[in-house]
Amino acid sequence: MESKTNFRRKGRATIIDVGRVAGVSDATVSRALNKPDTVSEATRQRIDAAIIETGYVPNPVAKAMVSGRTYTVGALVPTLDHAIFSKFLNALEAELSTNGYGLVVAVTKGDPLREVEKAKKLLSMGVEGLIVSGLSHNEELVAQARRSTIPLVATSYFQPDSHIPAVGYDNETAAVLAAEHLIALGHEKIAVVHGPIRDNDRTRSRVRALKALPQPVTFFYHESSLDYAGGREAVENLPPEVTAILCLSDVLAMGALFKLQDLGVKVPDQLSVMGFDNMAASEFTSPTLTTIKLPITEMGTRTARAICEHLNTGTPIESEELQSTVVVRQSTASPSR
Numbered sequence: 555m556e557s558k559t560n561f562r563r564k565g566r567a568t569i570i571d572v573g574r575v576a577g578v579s580d581a582t583v584s585r586a587l588n589k590p591d592t593v594s595e596a597t598r599q600r601i602d603a604a605i606i607e608t609g610y611v612p613n614p615v616a617k618a619m620v621s622g623r624t625y626t627v628g629a630l631v632p633t634l635d636h637a638i639f640s641k642f643l644n645a646l647e648a649e650l651s652t653n654g655y656g657l658v659v660a661v662t663k664g665d666p667l668r669e670v671e672k673a674k675k676l677l678s679m680g681v682e683g684l685i686v687s688g689l690s691h692n693e694e695l696v697a698q699a700r701r702s703t704i705p706l707v708a709t710s711y712f713q714p715d716s717h718i719p720a721v722g723y724d725n726e727t728a729a730v731l732a733a734e735h736l737i738a739l740g741h742e743k744i745a746v747v748h749g750p751i752r753d754n755d756r757t758r759s760r761v762r763a764l765k766a767l768p769q770p771v772t773f774f775y776h777e778s779s780l781d782y783a784g785g786r787e788a789v790e791n792l793p794p795e796v797t798a799i800l801c802l803s804d805v806l807a808m809g810a811l812f813k814l815q816d817l818g819v820k821v822p823d824q825l826s827v828m829g830f831d832n833m834a835a836s837e838f839t840s841p842t843l844t845t846i847k848l849p850i851t852e853m854g855t856r857t858a859r860a861i862c863e864h865l866n867t868g869t870p871i872e873s874e875e876l877q878s879t880v881v882v883r884q885s886t887a888s889p890s891r
Contacts, residue, residue: 567608576604626656627683627861628676632664632754636780636805637833638850639687642709645854646685653862655682664753666692677702683861685709689716690755705864705871709857710756710848712875719871721857723848725756726763728878732800732828732846733764735880737771740888741798741826746773747788747810748802749780760802760830778806785809789817797825797889804829804836804845811839811885822887832881841884849876 569583576583578597586593586601593601604610627650631639647657658681660672673684673695683705686695696718699706708720736744746764748757764773774793778784785806790813792799801807807829814821821827821841829836829845836843853876863869 567610569610571608572601572604572610575607576600624680624682625654626658626679626681627685627858628658628660628673628679628681629685630660630662630669630672630676631687632662634659634661636803637835638831638848641834641850642854645851646858647854649855649858650862653858653866655858655862655865664750666690666695666753670694670698673698677704682865683707685857685861687711688755689713689718689720690753705861707857707861707871709853711759712873714873714875716873719860719873721860721874721876722853723876723878725759728830728846728848729760729763729802730767731878731880732830733767733771733773735844735882736798736800736826736828736886739798739826739886742771743793743795743797744771744773745788745792745796745799746775746802747785747799747806748775748777749784749806750777757802764800773800781805782809782812785811786813789813798886799825799827800830801828802830804831804833804843807843807845807885808835808839811843815840821885823890826886826889828886836881837883839885844883844886845881847879847881849878852876 569580573580573583577600582593582597583601586598590598629643629646633639643659650657658676658679660676662669662672670692676684677698684699685707687710689708689711696706706718708716708718709722711720711722712724713720748761751758751761761775774796776788776791778788780803782805785801786809789810799810801810807827810827811821814825819825829843832845832847836845856874860871864871
């Protein structure tokens, strides 16, 4: 029997090598790998032993050509710089893997045209499903998915009448929950700090919900870059009458906290700060950050499960609403003035 050392020296082992070691044809090896029920138990055992001996690793491209399946799902996300997306992708990949599927990720930088180009590349790779963030997308992306007859699922947003199924949360409700927490503490002059609105329907929904709230509460809106620097910069432009800052991202809230600490402003004694996302770090800031907990891990798991059930059994993918909650910590209190 030829050793696997010799196979590795010559190059990657093939099913022909496996067949020669097992004493069967390469067609029998192929059947054993793709339709094991058509091969006897004794033959399968010889082939399994030959695979170990030769170090054979199935070629995924060849397997896809034979089966017509790649067992991969694509995800388009705006960035990998924020922990919220890493958390989502971690849960998504874990559930996909449990069901025998792989994950391919592409970063769009929040650019609709870039998203279309990234989607084309994922589709050319043969992904069997496509996951996007939010519901606002270039129509060409939706058309591509339809032409490829693969499921397209939106996340981070819930809208029961959306044109594509969405697994996520109601961003308007989450924003109102945050505002209600501050209002209940007695705040009436609140700065709202948010990232760019133009290509982010989640942020637009949150701001829209706050603008629809009745008086006597007054909100002062400030758009900034969605990073720590954006939160710091927002503090430099606060109206003097503001008693609380509502940041529509924990990243912005942490940036605001850092700047307030530099200025010697005591939080929450002099100014309350609230975030949005419940990033892991929000529990370890000083003071700890009051925030909105978004169901990110659950969203990743539910999205993967819905796609796998659809691909495996044809079960339709339905929109699903997940709940957000307020996490009260040390950074918010009743106003001192």
